[in-house]
Amino acid sequence: MLNPGVETLPREKLDMLQIERLRATLRNAYDHVPLHRARLDAAGFRPGDLRSLDDVAHLPFTLKSDLRDHYPFGLFARPVAQLARLHASSGTTGKATVVGYTRGDLDRWADLMARSLACAGVRRGDVLHNAYGYGLFTGGLGAHDGAERLGAVVVPMSGGSTERQVALITDFGARVLCSTPSYALAIAEVAERQGVDLRASALAIGIFGAEPWSAAMRKEIEERLGLLAIDIYGLSEIMGPGVACECRLQNGLHGWEDHFLFEVIDPDSGRALPDGEAGELVITTLTKEALPLLRYRTRDVTRLVAERCDCGRTHRRILRITGRNDDMLIIRGVNVYPSQIEAVLVGRPGVAPHYLIVVERRGALDHVRLEVEALPGVDVDSHDAMARDVAHCMKSLVGISTDVTVMPPGAIPRSTGKAVRVRDLRPKATDGVPATPGDDRRG
Ligand code: DLL
Numbered sequence: 001m002l003n004p005g006v007e008t009l010p011r012e013k014l015d016m017l018q019i020e021r022l023r024a025t026l027r028n029a030y031d032h033v034p035l036h037r038a039r040l041d042a043a044g045f046r047p048g049d050l051r052s053l054d055d056v057a058h059l060p061f062t063l064k065s066d067l068r069d070h071y072p073f074g075l076f077a078r079p080v081a082q083l084a085r086l087h088a089s090s091g092t093t094g095k096a097t098v099v100g101y102t103r104g105d106l107d108r109w110a111d112l113m114a115r116s117l118a119c120a121g122v123r124r125g126d127v128l129h130n131a132y133g134y135g136l137f138t139g140g141l142g143a144h145d146g147a148e149r150l151g152a153v154v155v156p157m158s159g160g161s162t163e164r165q166v167a168l169i170t171d172f173g174a175r176v177l178c179s180t181p182s183y184a185l186a187i188a189e190v191a192e193r194q195g196v197d198l199r200a201s202a203l204a205i206g207i208f209g210a211e212p213w214s215a216a217m218r219k220e221i222e223e224r225l226g227l228l229a230i231d232i233y234g235l236s237e238i239m240g241p242g243v244a245c246e247c248r249l250q251n252g253l254h255g256w257e258d259h260f261l262f263e264v265i266d267p268d269s270g271r272a273l274p275d276g277e278a279g280e281l282v283i284t285t286l287t288k289e290a291l292p293l294l295r296y297r298t299r300d301v302t303r304l305v306a307e308r309c310d311c312g313r314t315h316r317r318i319l320r321i322t323g324r325n326d327d328m329l330i331i332r333g334v335n336v337y338p339s340q341i342e343a344v345l346v347g348r349p350g351v352a353p354h355y356l357i358v359v360e361r362r363g364a365l366d367h368v369r370l371e372v373e374a375l376p377g378v379d380v381d382s383h384d385a386m387a388r389d390v391a392h393c394m395k396s397l398v399g400i401s402t403d404v405t406v407m408p409p410g411a412i413p414r415s416t417g418k419a420v421r422v423r424d425l426r427p428k429a430t431d432g433v434p435a436t437p438g439d440d441r442r443g
Contacts, residue, residue, distance in 0.1 A: 002118040002150070006258055007313045014257050014314065015053055021286035022261060023050050026059075029292045032077035035066060036294060056261065056284065057272055061295045064097060067237060072098040078290045088136045089236050099138075099236050100290040106145065108287055109239050112256055113146020116245035119254060119313075120230040121205050122176050124151030129174035131165055131183060132210070133417050134158040138240030139210055143178045146242060152176065159183060159416035162190045166198070173202040181213040181221060181229070182419035185353055188224040189414075199226030207232050209241060211418045212323050212339045216346035218250075220353050233321060237296055238283050244318045252305050252317030259287045262316055263295070264304050267325050275306045280325055281318065299324045301337070327422065329359055331366045331400045338421045341370070344397050350378045350386050354412040361426045368402045370394065376409045 001007050009017070026047035029036035039060040040046065049055070066075065072095075073080055084103040088096040101109065122128065128147045132139030140158055147154045155172055157165060159179070165187050169177065177184060184206055191198045203225055209232035218229045233253050234241040243260060244253035255262050261284040264273045273279045281298045285291070301324065305317040323337035330336075338357055346353045352373040360367045372390060374383060383406040394402045 001312070002115045004312075007115070007119075007254075007315065009258070009314055011314060017258055018261055018286060019050065019053060021258075022053070022056070022284065023047060025284065025286055025288070025292045026050060026294070028077050028289065029294055033075055033292070035070060035075060036060075036062075036292075039294075053261070056263065056295070059284070059294050061270065061282070061297050062293050063297055064237065064299070067097045067099075068095050071095040073100065075293075076100050076290055077292055078102060083290055085141075087138050087141075087236055087240065090136075097237060102289040105239075105288055105290050108259065109142060109242065110145040110149040112239070112259060113142055113242035114149035115256065116232055116242045117143075117146055117150050117152065117176075117207065119245050119247045120207055120232070121228065121248050122147070122150060122152055122207070126152045126175040127155065127172050127202070128152040128176040128178060129155045129157055129165070129169050129172070131157050131159055131177065131179035131187070131416075132241070137417070138234070138236045139178075139180075139417075142234070142240035142242060143207070147176075147178075162187055162416070163194065166191045166194060166196055169198065169203065170196060170201050175202050176205045176207065177203055177225070177227065178207045180210045180415070180417055180419065181208040181217055182211060182414075183416050184208055184221050184225060184229075185217075186414040186416070188221065192224070199224070201226070203227045205230060207245075209233055212321055212327075212337075214339050214343040214346060215320070216343050217353060220346055231320060233318060235298060235300075237291075237293060238285060238298075239288070243283070247309060247311040247313065249309060249311055251309060252319045254309065254313050254315045255304075255318045257315040260284065261286060262304060262318065264302065265297075267297075275304045275316070278303045278322075281321075299326050301325055301328075329357075329366075329368075329422070329424075331359070331368055334399050336398060336400055340398050341394065342421070344393050345370075345372060345390060348386070348390055348393065350375055350382060351390065351406075352376075352409065354414070355421065356412055357422045359422065359424045359426055366426065368400060370402045370404045371407055371412060372404060373407050373412050374409055378409075380408075 083100045085101045088098045090096045134140030206227045206229045222229045230246045232245045234243040244255040263282040264279040267280040281300045300321045303319045352375045354373045356371040358369040387404040390404045
């Protein structure tokens, strides 16, 4: 544990720390960000009114659209000249979301990322191969700074050039791999094709995040790369990677409550839900200087666990993010997340862990076409039987009817960052033009 004193802080002490820091955050937001001031005034809430953590329920939400509407710097609490760095994510439509950091913000981010890596079992002196994309995406530089802060030996590889990734992982003796889970699988695949057995390499830990992944996918990656696959969570609006991370017990992600306040709400009513119930994760920053956010609606669907983990850490755990509520498909009335489809698909006999979900409108009805890939060496004659098997499992386990097409190995495009799993060809209600929604923020 990097900071045992903080990571195992008793609940009451954590609560006290959160209140104190929330007060300072409210002050910062109220004094320096016109939008927050106007919303707090409208809610009749002054920073000095905060008595207990329950008062959070009175604070206004902040949405991603608020960041876009005040593009580029409108929600910053510091003049740009006082910042040390900007990151941005480019949405598929409209303007990018821009986030800013003071030197102090970068410092705390590096600390939290170092804490997350240590929590996953990374040690000083480990060679850490960083295949998260460097650039405006927060994954590359976020993992980089944290790894340096911990004292690991960073290989700043970024995404792409997959053959070269395999060579350097082997040649440099990397013990740790940082990438999106989908890219980890692409690396495994290229290694296998080259006849390189990464299971026999020094790789022992994978730090995977930036996109949803199922338990089945974790198992697949662990088996093919011969490592412990650790889930890490974060988002650029709040900081970047390192908002929460699993420990080696892989039992939910420790959300770093000394820097963030986590709530799960019912996305329709906006009401806070008790620990254990699934809903939308809402995060309030407690120590951000440049971009304090009050009750930021992440759209990520999860549950919170308050019990202390067997590792001794006391901070609330965020369970695996099953998806974003804006990624949820409603197929003839059945709500489905792509990760549910993945969980059923990955591990079926002969089926490779690469897939694409194509949603179409046929007449008045939604229709799902599932493109899956055969594993190398699978006889083409068995594709029909595989397709029937997958369609049957989708019906009985997920509850939706699908047309399944089995494609030859390598037919589904691989990503070097965040994988695009859904192609939604349904006409959009607003413009009648087929759209491909989803976030194109690159990992
Ligand atoms: O993806 C930050 C990050 C980089 C996290 C590297 C972990 C590792 P954004 O590009 O702003 O930031 O995207 C944030 O990605 O709201 C989730 O929907 C999704 N996401 C991130 N981590 C996970 C995860 C980075 N472990 C958005 N599981 C978030 C599921 C995740 N979804």
